[in-house]
Each structure stands twice: as C-alpha cells, then as structure tokens.
Amino acid sequence: MNADEALKFVEELLLEQGKPLNDLQRIMFRGAWYGKTSKEIYQECSNRCSYEHLIQNVGPELWKRLSDVVGDRVSKRNLQGPIERAREDRSQLEASVPSNGSEHMPSETYMMGDLEEGLLWDDPKPKREDWDNVPEVSAVFGRDKDVQLLEERIIVNGCRLVVVFGTPGIGKTTLAAKLAHKIKHQFDYFIWRSLDRPPTLQALTADLVQFLSNGEETSTDLSRLLYYLRNQPCLIVLDGLEAVLRGGVHNGAYQDGYEDYSELLKRVGQTGPQSCLILTSWEKPKEIARMEGESQRVFALKLDGLGELAAQEFLTAKGAFSCTESDWRLIARRYEGNPSALNEIATNVREVFGGNVEHFLEHLQYGTALFEDIRSLLDRQFNRLSDLERDIVECLVTRHEPLTIPEILQAVARPISIIEVQEVLQSLLRRSLIEGSARYSLQTLMTEYITHRPLD
Numbered sequence: 001m002n003a004d005e006a007l008k009f010v011e012e013l014l015l016e017q018g019k020p021l022n023d024l025q026r027i028m029f030r031g032a033w034y035g036k037t038s039k040e041i042y043q044e045c046s047n048r049c050s051y052e053h054l055i056q057n058v059g060p061e062l063w064k065r066l067s068d069v070v071g072d073r074v075s076k077r078n079l080q081g082p083i084e085r086a087r088e089d090r091s092q093l094e095a096s097v098p099s100n101g102s103e104h105m106p107s108e109t110y111m112m113g114d115l116e117e118g119l120l121w122d123d124p125k126p127k128r129e130d131w132d133n134v135p136e137v138s139a140v141f142g143r144d145k146d147v148q149l150l151e152e153r154i155i156v157n158g159c160r161l162v163v164v165f166g167t168p169g170i171g172k173t174t175l176a177a178k179l180a181h182k183i184k185h186q187f188d189y190f191i192w193r194s195l196d197r198p199p200t201l202q203a204l205t206a207d208l209v210q211f212l213s214n215g216e217e218t219s220t221d222l223s224r225l226l227y228y229l230r231n232q233p234c235l236i237v238l239d240g241l242e243a244v245l246r247g248g249v250h251n252g253a254y255q256d257g258y259e260d261y262s263e264l265l266k267r268v269g270q271t272g273p274q275s276c277l278i279l280t281s282w283e284k285p286k287e288i289a290r291m292e293g294e295s296q297r298v299f300a301l302k303l304d305g306l307g308e309l310a311a312q313e314f315l316t317a318k319g320a321f322s323c324t325e326s327d328w329r330l331i332a333r334r335y336e337g338n339p340s341a342l343n344e345i346a347t348n349v350r351e352v353f354g355g356n357v358e359h360f361l362e363h364l365q366y367g368t369a370l371f372e373d374i375r376s377l378l379d380r381q382f383n384r385l386s387d388l389e390r391d392i393v394e395c396l397v398t399r400h401e402p403l404t405i406p407e408i409l410q411a412v413a414r415p416i417s418i419i420e421v422q423e424v425l426q427s428l429l430r431r432s433l434i435e436g437s438a439r440y441s442l443q444t445l446m447t448e449y450i451t452h453r454p455l456d
C-alpha cells in the first residue's frame, strides 16, 4: 500500500464519523508514511503553521484520531502497520458481506481534497540542480552534529545566510557537501559553485541568474539575483570565500575587484525567507559577524576538527594500523582532528613505519610533527596575517600560556593601544587562529608551526 492508498483508506473510515482530515493532517500523514522527519514534514507546510503547532497539535491529534478509527495504537513511527492491518480486516469483512451496490467509496476528488501538487514526496529532488565539482561524501566521519545543527538553522529557523568557517583543511567543503546532499530536496533550485578561481561578482551573478531563470535571463544585476532568491526556494553554496578576502591586513577586507561581494552578503542577509546561501571560508566575513547579532536569519558555524572517535575511524579507514586507544587520542589531539593533517599522518605511518603508530609517535618526540603538506596549510593561514596580528600571535607563542588583553598589551614588543589589541584579537578569532574569551591562546598546530618556523 502506498501513501495515496493509505490516505484514501483512512479518509473513508473517518468520513463514516463525519469529520474528514484537514490539509495539515494529510501532509503529516503522507510525510510520516514516507518516514520523513518532523522537520522535513514541516517544510511542506511552513507557511501554514508553526513548527510547534505541527508537532504539538497536528501530529498528536492525528495519531489519536487514527488510533480511534483503526482500533490500534498509531504513532508517527508505526503508522504503516496498524493501517495495513485495519485495511486487511476491512477487506475480509467486506468479502464476507455481499454488497448491495449502494456503498460507494467517496470520490477521489474529495479524498485528495485540497492536497496541493508538490506535497507528494515521490520525487524528492530540486527542480533543477547544478553540482559543479562537489566532493564525494560517501565516507564522511563524524560531523553528524554539525549537519544536524545547520539543518535545523536552515530548515526550521529559516536562516538565509550561513557561513561555515575554519582553518584550511578542517573539512568545510566536505561538511557543506554532506549538508547539501541532505537538504537540497527542500529547495526548488540547488547550485554549488567553487570560488577557487573566483569570478567577479558580475560574472557570478550572471551565472546564477541564468541558472535560476531556467536559462531565460542573463543579467549581471544583483537585484535580479535577489528577485529569484525571494521568489523561489533556492539553495546556493559558494565554496571557498577566502579567495575573495584579502590577506596582509586585518580580517574583513576584500581583494581588489571583489569588494562588491560584501554587497552580495549584506543583501542576501536581508532577502525574503525563501532561499539560503551557504558559504565556506577560512574566515568569518565581517558582514556576517555584524548581521549575526541582529538577525536570527544569519548564522556562522566555526568548524572544529574531528572528535577523537571520528579521527580514529578516519585513520582506520586509511589503512591497517597497529595502535592503542591512547595513541589514537594522542594523534587526534596533536593534529587537532584536522582531516587534511590526519591524511598526511596516515600516509607517513603507512609508508615509513609500516603501519606502526607507536614507532611514528616515538619519532615525533625528536622533532616537529609538521610534514610538508601540513606546513603548507599553515603557511597559507599565517601569510594572511597583518604585521600586528603576527606580533600578537608570536607573543602568544613565546609566553606558552593563554593571555589576557592587559598581558598581551605588556608583552607585545611595539607600542600599541588597547583598542588595537581588541581589534587584532577579533580579527584572529574570525580567522579561527586563536581561541578564548577572556584569555586567548593560539591553536596547537600554529604554535608548533611558529616555533619551528625559520626566521625571515
């Protein structure tokens, strides 16, 4: 029995009681039949009721009515069993009682009532999708909580502008891809663009407008892009925003020729509720930092490394290593759960130590843990810092402990005001290089990088 047949059957039973299902109950029924989560079901009726109303009133009332009418306990999780049994019982009963031809099934038209097209879950795909070079997500470890949090912000809270930011190689693109796979069917249009070789805003706008207008329009006007975002549910991912952000100065400036990306972010943050723009970036853009405080519709997630268990699963999948629990933990911590760094470690352990992690760790005691690729990741991050940021970062390394603002003020070699220290810390936090709120410390890998860095 599919959802249509099941719905038709229960409508028939309920009609005998004189009270048919309403639209929200039908939507809930179909979603539950196809095993959708409450949040996914909510998407189908978000403009008709609140999420709370759906789960606190619509659902419970529906399960009660169904339980009463089929004489068995019905819930969202066990919907199919009781209804199939009730239909079977009914068929047997009807087979044993000869029909006089006067009992007609209510008409199909009535059954489906006002159920709108588009509420059917048979084809859970956006109308149009363009994946560009999205990475594979079949072997992604950990990240379930991050995906869940982002899904909730976007689908339940209606966030329109989301940034996932974090250090190079930490897994931002992978997370965004996993999320996109999960939520894309909630939108009519889905498009993924890598900003590896960033287009000008005009070129990007033209590309997006052409896609969102089904090829009917080419316009470099940002207002046209916003028009489509307001009027049809679109999910856009722009991967690697750092390519248009400037290094060598405090966080927040744009590369020459890309300043108008700032306008894109600001205006999307204020657009209507239909669409969502997801960005990945090494840095939290300043526009998002500002809007985040003012609007529930803008959200920034700082992505940390993989947890110990996920890091262990990640490494185990890379080869047959002999390793104790505590060694796994040590490696995960030492490399901050950074998958790119862990990848390089796995290669090294396999090639140089024949898969023996203990031997690898012994050698780590005598030198730096930074292999070439890891160093080049950190180079990329360090080279973006302004002179003042470098001074403060180096002073955090020298003092070997988390420092307060007054302590930093005293420790920095050059004369500097307290406001400047605050601005630099804000910038370093947005660049996910330091951690803390009253006392600030540098990331472990960056500390090691700076300690072993050849002097200029």
Ligand SMILES: Nc1ncnc2c1ncn2[C@@H]1O[C@H](COP(=O)(O)OP(=O)(O)OP(=O)(O)O)[C@@H](O)[C@H]1O
Residues within 6 Å of the ligand: 135, 139, 140, 141, 142, 143, 166, 167, 168, 169, 170, 171, 172, 173, 174, 175, 240, 280, 282, 306, 314, 339, 340, 343
């Ligand atoms: N959760 C994960 N499970 C398995 N592999 C992962 C995971 N996260 C990242 N990786 C792998 O680690 C590498 C780096 O991941 P990814 O490209 O997503 O990082 P990134 O933060 O986007 O890097 P960049 O800052 O350079 O853009 C990739 O090879 C990816 O497949």
Ligand SMILES: [Mg+2]
Residues within 6 Å of the ligand: 172, 173, 174, 239, 240, 280
């Ligand atoms: Mg990336």
